[in-house]
Amino acid sequence: xxxxxxxxxxxxxxxxxxxxxxxxxxxxxxxxxxxxxxxxxxxxxxxxxxxxxxxxxxxxxxxxxxxxxxxxxxxxxxxxxxxxxxxxxxxxxxxxxxxxxxxxxxxxxxxxxxxxxxxxxxxxxxxxxxxxxxxxxxxxxxxxxxxxxxxxxxxxxxxxxxxxxxxxxxxxxxxxxxxxxxxxxxxxxxxxxxxxxxxxxxxxxxxxxxxxxxxxxxxxxxxxxxxxxxxxxxxxxxxxxxxxxxxxxxxxxxxxxxxxxxxxxxxxxxxxxxxxxxxxxxxxxxxxxxxxxxxxxxxxxxxxxxxxxxxxxxxxxxxxxxxxxxxxxx
Numbered sequence: 001x002x003x004x005x006x007x008x009x010x011x012x013x014x015x016x017x018x019x020x021x022x023x024x025x026x027x028x029x030x031x032x033x034x035x036x037x038x039x040x041x042x043x044x045x046x047x048x049x050x051x052x053x054x055x056x057x058x059x060x061x062x063x064x065x066x067x068x069x070x071x072x073x074x075x076x077x078x079x080x081x082x083x084x085x086x087x088x089x090x091x092x093x094x095x096x097x098x099x100x101x102x103x104x105x106x107x108x109x110x111x112x113x114x115x116x117x118x119x120x121x122x123x124x125x126x127x128x129x130x131x132x133x134x135x136x137x138x139x140x141x142x143x144x145x146x147x148x149x150x151x152x153x154x155x156x157x158x159x160x161x162x163x164x165x166x167x168x169x170x171x172x173x174x175x176x177x178x179x180x181x182x183x184x185x186x187x188x189x190x191x192x193x194x195x196x197x198x199x200x201x202x203x204x205x206x207x208x209x210x211x212x213x214x215x216x217x218x219x220x221x222x223x224x225x226x227x228x229x230x231x232x233x234x235x236x237x238x239x240x241x242x243x244x245x246x247x248x249x250x251x252x253x254x255x256x257x258x259x260x261x262x263x264x265x266x267x268x269x270x271x272x273x274x275x276x277x278x279x280x281x282x283x284x285x286x287x288x289x290x291x292x293x294x295x296x297x298x299x300x301x302x303x304x305x306x307x308x309x310x311x312x313x314x315x316x317x318x319x320x321x322x323x324x325x326x327x328x329x330x
Contacts, residue, residue, distance in 0.1 A: 001096055001122055003072050003298040011037040011065045013086055014077035015049040018100065023077060023127070024053055026288030033295045039065040062086055066093045073298065076100060080184070081177045084109040087124065091116040098125045098294060102188040103311030105179040107319050110312035117308060125294055125304050126311030128192045132289035132304075135267055135280040139250075139259045140197050147269055149254030154198055154233035156190045156248050158261065159241035162212040162219065173215045180322045181217025183208065183237050187321070190235060190261055192314045193248060196305070197259075199227045200313060206321025212240040223321050 010027045012019060015038050027035035037057040040046035046058045059065040066074055066089055073096040076086050083104045090097040097117070103126045104110045117124040130136050143151060163173065163182070171177040172185045194201060204225035208218035223235040246265075250257040255271030267278040283289065293304040 001298065005072065006299075007032055007034045008295050008298050009034055009036045009070055009072045010075055011035075011039070011059075011068060011071035011073070012075045012077055013039050013062050013065060014100075015040040015046055016077065019049070019077045021285060022129075023075070023285070023287035023291070024049075026285040026291045027075065028053065029285065030288055030292040030295050032299055033291060037065050037068055037071050063089065066090055066095065071095070073097065073294075079171050079177045080105050080179050084113055087113045088116050091120055091122060091124075094120060094122065096123045096125075096294075096298065098127060098291075099311075100127045101192070101311065101314075102179060102184050102318065103308065103315055107312060107316040110308065110315045114308035114312055123294075123297065123304075124308040125290075126306050126308060127287065127290065128189065128196075128306040128310070128314075129287045129290040130189060130193060130261070131196050131306045132293055133280075133282060133286065134289075135259060135278075135282070136193065136196065138278055138280055139257060139267055142257060142269055143197060143250060143252075147255065148250065148252030148257055148271060151198055151231050151250055151252045153251045154194055154227065154231060154248065155251070156194070156223075156233070156235035156237075156261075157245045158186060158190065158236070158247075159238040159243065159245040161242070161244070162214055162240040164214055168215045173217050175217055175326070178217075180208075180318070180326070181215070181219065182239050183218055183221045183322065184318055186262070187221065187235070187237050188314050188318060190237075190248065191317045192306075192310060193259075193261065194225075194227065194233060195310055195313055197248070198231055198233075198250065199229050201225045201233075201317050202228045204317045204320050206235075206324075208322045208325035210325075218322055218325050221321055223317075225317070 039059040076099040206223040208221040219239045221237045258268045296302045
């Protein structure tokens with residue numbers, strides 16, 4: 001689908017934290033793009049956001065925004081529990097859509113969303129914005145060029161201290177809104193990056209437990225998986241740890257590569273005992289490169305790689321990792 005206007009006019013549903021710096025300004029600063037309308041259930045906060053970010057229109061309902069003839073494409077920046085319903089409405093309106101990650105509450109919802117857009121020949125993108133950041137593009141080029149030889153294994157390690165108090169009451173710890181716990185929010189990025197950097201995960205088994213007792217969702221999750229082509233991998237997401245850790249390590253026959261996922265750190269490649277550091281830094285608005293690739297696609301130049309297909313694959317892997325935990329809870 002091509003947008004004939006020089007400027008793609010975006011409508012955004014949801015004006016929370018993710019839209020303040022990470023994504024919202026990117027729609028204004030990407031070439032050929034403009035954020036023209038927003039909606040949030042809290043109308044006061046929606047109007048405040050519009051004033052801060054020079055957005056022309058505030059809609060009282062999501063349906064009003066979706067139907068706005070001055071909106072070419074819709075960005076869904078709400079929690080996962082509303083993604084599927086809102087995306088299906090956007091598809092029915094015949095408009096392209098970018099939806100936040102995780103793509104939906106579960107794999108089944110992701111498939112429904114993808115099918116709705118496929119039937120209408122409309123693009124559906126997922127905000128796995130790391131696919132557009134230079135750090136991960138450099139990492140993929142190194143792997144594709146054989147910098148560490150044949151890739152044989154992948155290891156993901158993410159840890160943080162146990163959330164307590166007000167933080168533990170956030171929607172990310174409520175399975176009725178997030179689909180599971182913090183693992184869905186953060187683990188989705190990690191598993192999608194394996195897909196992006198190494199290849200599609202074709203089999204995965206996981207275990208999830210609650211060790212801290214501060215909230216109902218899982219706080220430690222592990223996974224073992226196989227990537228198509230014969231690469232094995234592991235993942236540990238420990239949100240009840242005494243120290244923080246963050247990164248994906250890719251091991252090959254001639255070296256290893258370490259790339260941080262959540263902190264703005266260096267990419268490190270080690271071959272023959274020699275360490276090469278790539279000090280790549282994030283842009284001010286981390287969604288902007290991905291947004292630019294979407295806008296370019298809508299103008300007939302290139303193709304954004306973060307789509308409903310890979311969003312659904314990440315959701316499938318997430319579901320398998322916590323299936324036992326939530327089966328036990330029920």
